[in-house]
Amino acid sequence: MTTKHFLLGSAAALALSLSACSKKADPAPEAAAVTEPASTALPDITVTDAELAGNPFRAAWTDSYGVPPFSQIKDEHYLPAVKKGLLELRTEISAIESNPDAPTFDNTIVALDQAGGALTKVMLTFGNITNTDTNDTLSALESEIYPLLTRETDAISFNPDLFKRVQAVYAQRDRLGLDEQDARLLELTYREFVRNGAALAPDVKAQVAEINAELSGLTTDFGRNLLLSTKAFKLEVADPAQLAGLSDDFRNAIKVDGEDKWVLTVDRSVYETFMTQGENRELRQKMFDGYRLRASSGEFDNGPILIRIAQLRAKRAELMGYKSHAAYQLATRMAKTPEQAEAFLVSVLTPALERAKEERADMQAMIGDEFQLEGQDWWHYAEKVRAEKYAFDGNVLKPYFELGAVRQGAFDVATKLFNVSFTPIEVETWNPVVQSWDVEDLATGEHLGVFMADMYARDSKRGGAWMSTFREASNVGENIRPIVSNNLNLITPAKGEPTLMAYDEVETLFHEFGHGLHGLLTKIKYSTFSGLDGPRDYTEFPAQLLEHWAGEPEVLAQYARHYETGEIIPQALVDKMKAASTFNQGFETTEFIAASLLDLRWHMLSPEEAAAITDARAFEKQVLDDYGILPEIEPRYRSQYFSHIFAGGYSAGYYAYLWSAILDSDGFAAFKQAGDIYDPELAGKLKKWVYESGGLREADELYRNFRGSDPTIEPLLEIRGFAEEKPIEG
Known part of the structure; x- marks a missing residue:
């Protein structure tokens, strides 16, 4: 596990690899923000050679592009491999801390960046599998493994001798002759130690460590409750008359094989489709309540858990010297406060x-x-x-958006913008539906990474859409290229039928692919800030930007073809789609901003304010009323x-998705103003300063280097149809 994982929080191999979620995604369990003092004794960890015998995580994955050997990995392999990785990490940290030589950039800062490789290897795989193909055993393992990581990462961030070495190198930073990437690694390492509490008094560190330990369990419990409550809801329909309005392909997808019965769930793709198409108001009410009341009562009630999380975060922020958890979080983001x-x-x-x-x-x-x-x-x-x-029915579009063709359209956009290729390859996968590609730089022939796609919903998979990594990029001694995956939750079509997509699902595919490119194209040599690194309100920008190409006429002409006839989507249909886009x-x-304001208000609470809350729904309702949210509009995500x-x-x-929307709207406007959506000069700057640069510089500087100026909000308002109409002069 690299320094990025430790200094940005416990369980971060999971949290960071899964942080690049789409606008409709449910991301992975959170890392705790800060860590435990070195004076607190770490638990003894023992693992025997017999327990590790034949463990695939202890072997070198040199075949098949370094993809994990999924068929060899069993549930029982994870915990021993984690324990061994933790023991090796302790040895590596001890070697850095007790090094008799004076602290240098290489023996302290680079050594921290490279520490914990064995642990990273197992945790990236574990984090991905528990989100795509989980089971009761893996769920129980999460509750055991993440507290171990929390304590270990706490010990690193609060280790006073280790921090002294980092401080010593940082104090010499102007005299070390570092190049830009070296200097950035030093800056970020020092900054994260400080932000994680390394400079706090020992008694305060102990309090923060206790909070982190409790948060680690609570966030895991929250995610488990949500998954279980979501999967528990199933609405069986035996009367086909109740399915009035549903398209044939959707009916077929939810039909139980061999029975005259249909099953509705509250997986997002099923829910949205039914709520849009279904004529039966009574069933819509049941689905509506089933979706919005998840994890809000009974054994899966998340209300008390989220209140406790908010209280602990508020207290931790106060201990760290901040007014609120939100103030702490935003201090290094573009929004600042x-x-x-x-x-x-x-x-x-x-x-x-x-x-x-x-x-x-x-x-x-x-x-x-x-x-x-x-x-x-x-x-x-x-x-x-x-x-x-608009005389427009979105279902009419679906025959023109077949999954394979849409994905190829996204590949073609990347090829034209960034001169990269995608070649199908046969490698091991975690599920039979997963497909894989070798990604290469067409100019140099260089292997850039492996791209994998897991597109379909299933009971073992969490909801939403996201990008994750099985291996991060690093170029310290050896050039290691990333293994990236995109995950959607499309409805599995009936046997023999094509996967036809709604246009918002097309945009989601392009969105996640944008995250994938951000990970694949990186030229940063340190994993601490390679790939998707950067503040939260910036990292959605490269993904949201790519969505704009999906609906451009010349792009649609390449991939939007009728799955049966091959006919290019008619221009008249495209015009109707554009006219209806706002x-x-x-x-x-409103539903998005309502959720964003809920988030901010939960995390702007002082410890005293948070302690006074006893009813999560009452607090939520008060927030929505304060901003005048219409009662007919539910926030995109209710608190529980x-x-x-x-x-x-x-x-x-x-809020970062909407903040990033300023960037992506303004950024794409540059291509439109240039008169060429593949303008070579702009594409070159975009590739260099956004997709290749990771966290090399502060986010606003990276954006200006690409765009040539700061973003303005007008393109966003115009795209959403909110711009004021200006009078026509003359």
Whole structure:
């Protein structure tokens, strides 16, 4: 496990590898932010040679591009390999700390970056598998392994002798003759030690360590409750009349083989499709409640857990010298303060709410006096109004968006922008549905990495969409290239049928592929800040930017072909899609901002304010009322299933998707202004300063180097249809 993992928090091999989630993803369990004092005795860890015999994590993975030998890895291999990795890490850290030579950049800073390789190897695989193919055994292992990591990483960040060596090197930084990457590694290493509490008094470190230990268990419990409550909901339908409005392909996908029965779940893809298409209002109500009430009562109730998480984070922030957890989190991000992030959200919420009220009125007019529009009706009647206003039915698009063709379209965009190729390869995978490609630089023939794709939903897989890594890039002594995966949750089609995608699923595929490219193209030699490194409100930018190419006419002409006839998507249909692109943006923007404000308000609490909360729903309702969120619009994530912030790496950072939308809207505007969406000069700057640069410089500087200026909000407002119409002069 590299220094990046330790200094950015416990369990971070998992959290960081899975942090690049799409706008609809549920990310992985969160790393604790800071760590335990060295004075606190670490638990004895023992592992025998017999326990390690035949363990695939102890062998070199030299075949098949270094992809893990998944068929050899059994559940019982993880814990012994983790224990051995922890013991080796202790030896490596001890060697750095007790080195009799004076601290140098190589023997301290680079040594920290390289420490824990064996542990990283097992944890990246463990973290990915527990999110794609989990079971009861793996779930139990999470509760055992992550506390071990928390204690170990705590000991590293709070080790006073280790910090003294880092301080000594940092004090000489201007005299060491370091190149840019070396200097950045030193800067980030020192900064993270300080932010993680290395300079705190011993008694304060002990308090923070206790908080971290409790948080490690709570965030794991939160994620497990959400997974179990989501999988527990199944709505069986025996009367086909109740499925009125559903498309044939969706009906076939949810039908039980060999039975006249259909099963609805609250996996996001199933939920959205049913809520949009389903005519049966009673079933929509059941689905609506099933989705929004997950993990809110009974044995899987996350309410008490999330309150305790908020209380602990608030107390920890105070111990670290910050006003709130949000203030701590945003100190190194582009937004800088929670107040600035909140003000930004409110500035976009104002026009979004006005648009949402217009959308509500249009739907109520269609319903008439039959009933009052409620939350379970919005998706369904929005689609009806869209069809009426624009003569546009999104389902008509699906035959033109077959998964294989869409993915090839994304590959083609990457080839034209960045001169890279994707060649199918046969390597081991963790599930039979996974496909793999070798990625190469076409100019040099250099192997850039392996790209793997896991596209389908299943009960063992968490919801949403995300990018992760099985191996990170590093070029210290040996040039190691990354192994990257993209994960979606598409509905598995009926046997023999193609996988046809809705356009928002197409955008999600491009989004996650943007994250994948950010990981694959990196030219940073230190894993501490290679690939997707950077502040949360910047790392979504490279992913969201790539979405813009998906809908460009010349790109659609390449990949959007009817799966049966090969016909290119008709321009008239594209025009209708474009005309309808800002439809329902009031709802979509409001539901997102509502969740973002919930996140900020939970994490702007002082310890005293957090301690006074006893009812999570009451707090949530008060926040939504404070900002005037329409009662018909649920936040994209209610608190009890908001895994981004209570079991993932987005605490006080969910706003980042919209903040990054300023960057991606402004960034793509540069290509449009150039008159060529593949403009070579712009593409070169984009590749160099964004996709290749990781965390080489501060995020605002990287953006300016690409764009030539700071971003403006106008392109974002225009894309969402919120820009004020200017009078025509003359």
